[in-house]
Amino acid sequence: MPYTVDFVNVSTTGLESSPVAEALAGLRANEARYYKNKYDHVFTVTPASxxxxTLEWVNRVLADERDIVIGSRPLGVTSFEVDGLRMAYVFYESGLAINVMYGIDEGKKRAVGFKLSQGMEVPEELATRFKFARQKSKLAGEIRGSFFVIKGEY
Structure with a gap:
């Protein structure tokens, strides 16, 4: 059942099994606020199952582009289009959030972003491949993030 993410009253709905559920909920709310403010898009998530x-598409991009397989259990996903971009998010039990931004038209931006919830360790499958920058968020505390550019067609 889809869940509309509220960035005013942050909820751990669908994320309860995560050891960093509060921080992950804040990270998810931070993303919801961004899309509402920038694109007037209501951010809804669905259980990964x-x-x-959406989960298969994100997994395919990760595997094909960088031979990455995420070990954590996916909890929630969302997929939508805004401003010529196909966006997909997966929120994982570990506290990791992955987004794929894929420009529909040739020459548009295409990238995969990784965001780590406050309190989680860098996942082993990402630790040696990426450096993570830090950013502050009122909703999520400290978020660590990294990305890579997509070169293939999906």
């Missing part, structure tokens, strides 16, 4: 197509 109810939207296997």
């Amino acid at each position: 109810e939207d296997p197509a």
Whole structure:
């Protein structure tokens, strides 16, 4: 069942099994606020088990581009289009959030972003491949993030 993410009253709905559920909920709310403010898009998430197509697409991009397989259990996903971009997010039990930004038209931006919730360790599958920058968020505390540019067609 889809859940509309509220960035005013942050909730751990769908994230309860995460050891950093509060921080992950804040990170998810931070993303929801960004899309609402920039694109007037309402950010909704679905349990990963109810939207296997989005999860499979993100997993395919990670595997094909960088041979990355995430070890943590996916909890929630979302997929939508805004301003010529296909966006997909996966929120993992470990506190990791991955987003794929894929420009629909040739020449548009295409990248994969990784965000780590406050209190989580860098996942082993990402630790040696990426450096993470820090940013402050009123909703999520400290977020560490990194990204890579997508070169293939998806």
